[in-house]
Amino acid sequence: MRWADLEGRRVAVWGFGREGRAALNALARRLPGQAVELYCAADEMDAATAAFPSVRVHDTAPDADALAAFDVVIKSPGISAYKPELLEAKARGTRFTSGTALWFGMHGDARTIAVTGTKGKSTTSALLAHLARSLGVRTALAGNIGLPLLELDEAGADLWVIELSSFQTGEATGVSLGVVTSLYEEHLDWHGSRARYVDDKLKLLAASERVLVNAAQPTLLSRAADHPGLHTFGDLAGWHVADGWIRRGGEDVIRAERVSAPGLHNAVNACAALAALEILGYDAHAAAPALSTFVPLPHRLQPLGERDGLAWINDSISTTPLASLAALESVGAKRTALIVGGHDRGLDWTPFVEAMHGHEPEAIVCQGSNGPRIADALEAAGIANVYRALDLGAAVAAARVSLGGEGCVLLSPGAPSFDQFRDYTERGRYFAELAGFEPGTASIQGLGVG
Known part of the structure; x- marks a missing residue:
């Protein structure tokens, strides 16, 4: 749909988050004088009315008749x-x-790389923008990563790197290269079923001239097999990780440990980014050294730095027990206090508990609404060094005590944040403040055009 399709029509904006505000601002720029109504939450009405006085604001969700x-x-x-x-x-x-x-x-002629995936899409998108800029390419980074595309509606860039969630993949058209990093089960409440989630996620394939998918995922690979512009990463013939190296086929290109974002999964994300650049004709080999200067995204195994003799790692985005396990493995052999727990959505912590046998960290601090349930399961299994805390503030205090000024405090909750916070971002920022860092430490770098 184009802006001209809205002119003189009865138009509403549904939602007053950042995307909704961006839409209202773009309407004012593109179609001045166009009548528009807004549906938002009751606690947003005052802010919406003040920001957009010419817009008729409704403080209730619309029903079918209203829509x-x-x-x-x-x-x-x-x-x-x-x-x-x-x-x-x-x-x-x-x-x-x-x-x-x-x-x-409105941007059918733009050179676009759209990135989606259950995991890895944000880091891959940010890596792509960083690597392209290292080659001198004027690059925009926007989308689901935290900057609505409409906020850059009139900006100019030679390359657009756009992160898309499964909610957005069906809205993209004319994509130069679509990248799918991974495919697991998620967001079933929005999509209604796993099959529909997969179908919606993979709408990006049909919207893209060429596609790049993770060869290590058979289901994903089979779904993309008939695409005429199919490329892969993660296989031996292309960009992959092996023996501690990021490789292009049989060629060692750069040590995986030089990727500033820690963990094997981030080295794989780097492979996706390098492969995407290569497909569009950029010199991926020349860009590879810039992997060491990338600023890791906040809340995703983000090293905050050192305070009081302790290293602090913010993995607030972790919302499953398996994600907490992966985070703990990425830290390695350091003395670690792991903080887990949050909103209880009934997930099974048995695999996590079983993995702790003989491999438990210096402390496992269980907090939040499901903290007692996690602690009970760990103690029933004979796991030592289990601490209980009411909330995140108490958990950080317990982690400090358990480490005695030496080691690493890792926040990887394995649960959503809604028992104490609006979202994982707010949780991660509060963790950074508790550790003694400025809140801006937990902000995404590189959004916009650069």
């Missing part, structure tokens, strides 16, 4: 496309679009 009163509704990504009221309004003639779709509708 059907509009010709076009610009929807925020977090609102499921499968909500019954949305589907009914759609059947009655309302068209639904998004900031992502509107941006692609």
Whole structure:
């Protein structure tokens, strides 16, 4: 959909997060004088009215009748496309679009790399932008990573690196290269089923002239097999990790340990980024040394630095027990206090508990609403060094005591943040503050055009 399709129509914006605000601002720029209505949460109404005085604001969620009163509704990504009221309004003639779709509708000639994946999409996107800029390419980094495309609606760039969530992949069109880093089960509440999640995620394949997928994932590889522009990473013929090296075929290019973002999975993300650059004709070999100067993304195994003799690592984005295990393995042999726990969504911690036998860290600090359940399971299995804390503040204090001024404090909760925080970002920033770092330490670097 293009902006011209909205002119003179009955238009609504649904959602007042950053995407919703970006849509309202873009409407004011693109179609001055266009009537628009906004649906937001009750606690957002005052801010919305102050920021957009000419917009009629509703402080309740729209039902099917309300939605059907509009010709076009610009929807925020977090609102499921499968909500019954949305589907009914759609059947009655309302068209639904998004900031992502509107941006692609106006930038058909842009050179774009769109990146999605259950895990790794944010780091891969940021690595791509960093490596391209190291080659002198004017590069934009935007999308689901934290900067709505419409905030860069009129910016110029030679290359656009766009992270897309599974909520957005069906809204992209004319993508130069679509990258899929991984495919696991997630966001079933939005999509309704695993099959629909996979189908929605892989809509990026149909939207892309060429695609790059992880060869280590058979299901993903088979779904992409018929694409005429298929490329892969993670296999021996292309960019992959082996024997501590990032390799291109049989050639050792750079030691994996030189990737500033820690862990094997980030070395694999680096392979995806290098492969993507190569496919679009850039010199990936020349870009590889810049992997060592990349600033790791906040909340994803992010090394914050040292305070009081302790190293602090922020992995607030971890929301499954297996993610906590992977984080602990990435830290290695350091004396570690691992902080786990948060909102209890009933996930099974048995594999985590079993993995701790003989390999438990110096301390496992269990906090948050599911902290007692995790601690009970660990203690019932005979795991030592289990600490209990009511909340994150108490957990950090317990971690300090357990390490005695030597070692690493690792926040990798294995659970969502909603018992104490608005989201994992707020949780990670609070952790950074508790450790003695400025809140800006936990901000994404490199967004926008550079």
